Amino acid sequence: MTNNNMRLIINSFLLFLFTYHSTFAQQPNDVYVDPSGIMRWGETKEEVRGFGVNYTVPFAYAYRVAKQLNVNPEQAIDNDVYHFSRLGFDLYRVHVWDTEISDTLGNLLENEHLKLLDYALTKMKTRGMKFVLTPIAYWGNGWPEKDEKTPGFSRKYGKAACLTNPEAIKAQQNYLYQFLNHVNPYTGVAYKNEPDLIAFEISNEPQHGGSTSDVTAFINGMVASMRKTGCKKPVFYNISHSIHLAQGYFDANIDGGTFQWYPTGLQAKHEIMGNLLPNVDDYKIPFAANPRFKKMAKIVYEFDAADVGRSYIYPAMARSFRTAGMQLATHFAYDPTYFAYANTEYDTHYMNLIYTPQKALSLKIASEVFHRVPLYKDYGKFPANIAFGDFKVSYAQDLAEMVTKDKFIYTNNTTTKPANAGALEHVSGSGNSAVVKYEGTGAYFLDKLENGVWRLEVLPDAIWIEDPFGYNSLDKKLAVINWRTWPMSVQLPDLRNNFEITPLNAGNHNAALKSRNNAFNIAPGAYLLVKKGAKTKFHASTQWKNMTLGEFVAPAATLTQTYVLHTPIPEASAGRELDVNVQIVSLQQPEQAQIKILGKNGKSMAFELVRKKGYHYSSQIPAADLGEGTIQYTIVVKEKGVEKHYPAAQKNTANEGENELSFRTNIVPKSSNIAIFNAAKDHQKLLRPYSKTSRISVKENGISELSITPEKAEAYAMRFNFKEKIAGRSADLSGKKNLVLYGRALSQKACEVQIALISTDGSVFGKKVDIEPKDGAYQISLNALKNAEFISLPRPYPGFLPYSLQTTPDNASFNIDQIETLQLSFLPVETVHQNQKSISGIAVERVVLE
Incomplete structure (x- = not known):
């Protein structure tokens, strides 16, 4: 190629770039806010709607983990952004x-973090996603580790000073x-x-003090610096914090307010556990009028049902929003796939298409809610x-679903x-429906390409082997991945009874096969389903x-050993059969699995x-x-001719006693009391606001009690949800x-409690x-129970959301067969001082049904 030709190509490319940039600068489709407070697209005037996620690979802990695990951050972004596209995220x-x-x-420092943000935004653009950027976080970069010595103004001044110090404000x-x-x-x-x-x-969760005029002046200074660039895009400010200064927000030169919601704390x-739909019934804004x-x-800007592992809740949150x-909502936060096995970035959250497929599908449905449900x-x-x-x-049913004409x-x-x-x-979907039946745990997607031609995508199995919301580390595996072949059937009239199945993705060496009466065995991968006799031009590289x-x-x-996942029923009734449910997570189906009960006479019984x-x-x-008493049993799994006994086979048994090497269930008479709360065993899973005065202690008689004195x-x-506790x-x-x-009661006077x-x-x-200030048994007849309020626990963020709500229809009657949760409410009482109230605490040993 001659120098002249090279120069011509370069000049043409530069002209293209100039025209490209000028088009964006001169004809932006910028969003504007109409007089009714609704964002609209500049060209079409249509209402702006968007739904998606927060995602952090370019920065802080996620970036450090990529380096620690030798993961290429750009490749990690490519992978996760592809999954965003499968979940329908556009924000x-x-x-x-x-x-x-x-x-x-x-x-501004032009460094690797900024470059990765630019890269992520570009990759998301190619998938049709839009953005809301919050340039200032005020955070250090450590969580969940210690902060590093970063160069920025936030480290020098801290959040509080950034809101008041003139030099910090100037920076x-x-x-x-x-x-x-x-x-x-x-x-x-x-x-x-x-x-x-x-x-x-402008910034993430500022928490202002001072006066409303101080807040307005601070915000207006920030907005002025942004408008000085010529930017006409809407500027938002967080107004769900420091709401006592809300008028300061309303008086500022901003176009809108940002909100968060963590309805389960x-x-x-x-x-x-438990039914948390009442927690997300209403997003009530105190200054809505x-x-x-x-x-x-x-x-x-952020929302999640934190510490909830179920899939039913997100569409209800989207509805309330x-x-x-x-108009826009982004979940916090999507776990990068390369360390989602450990859920270490934000352990109170857990979201990833591979590792939390049902929750991710729920978020996909929530995105549809945002795009289909009319505003207000x-x-x-x-x-x-x-x-x-x-x-x-x-x-x-732990179910969220959307059914339209075409989806x-x-x-x-x-x-x-x-x-x-x-x-x-x-x-x-996940699981079985009238259209698809599938035994694996991964999500699957079916997309019609043309008549008689569909694309099928099946993700591998992810199995939680630990509670993912506990104390986590990169060395602790919470979930495992298994690429296992499972039966599947697809009932689509467009494909009829028999169709051909051809692998599409690179490295998928599964041979092409044909369905029989709509059924086939499938391994994880992407496939083309073609009706018998049909021809198509679609192939792996088709856009x-x-x-x-x-x-x-x-x-x-990542599955390298067999896991037996089983929680024994604590207590079961004598004279009734005992159902035992087990997950056996293995590379291939075991040759045999049994329960072996260890009999008191030295003999054992085996049940398939x-x-x-x-x-x-x-x-x-x-x-x-x-018989009545405690039964001990093991689960025996035979693989490749070798039997292993669980739980011992997946425990470090070097320092464990005999009791830890078997499962145990107490068999009790039908007439015995049913314990729905026991302080010694259940206090750690009690949902309640934090109280530094709360403690668990053992009395002289050896019985534990939980002391709670509201501050x-x-x-x-x-x-406390006792559903699993009383299952037997x-x-x-x-x-x-x-x-x-x-x-x-813990004081010298009685404490009024609603049970x-x-x-x-x-x-x-x-x-x-x-409750009197002496040990006692405080009894209520079940016939005396009346309609009561549902207390929103754990307490939500933001704190202005309602404390309680009425969830019981007026004509509803108490049905003991449906109970699953105990709720205790302490009630303030008037004191001798006018217009003052006090509240006593109580010590609880247990709550039972007699």
């Missing part, structure tokens, strides 16, 4: 770790000006002109609103039938919508474990073989007549009782 938000990309004066204004002017080298476009960047949120350190606020746009007027649409109160529009959520998405086994399966163009048909991203198998589906096995021990003279409540006694519930609390029982449907029935 990304991140609070940028300014402390890593700025100096103390607020000068922030300088930083914002440079950040908005920063040109992404992958696109050649400055952030201020990026057409896919919807809006800026944070950092329970264990999975939270403020005239200025009504003219402001509203977005959700839309009712409250939210009200579907009523719980429980009437569990079905809304094209959506349904069910706590009892069918579900998170768990469902009996719902689409009105016309022949009209479907997309199916995604389709925002993906290539041969794309497939999944981590390698029968595989029901996937990794799930069950057996029933006849009542005649169960403020206001209502205090706690809750459920048939005896109908014979119980009284609810009895064993305990005492309530919550049913699986969220209805609450309770009664108040005076």
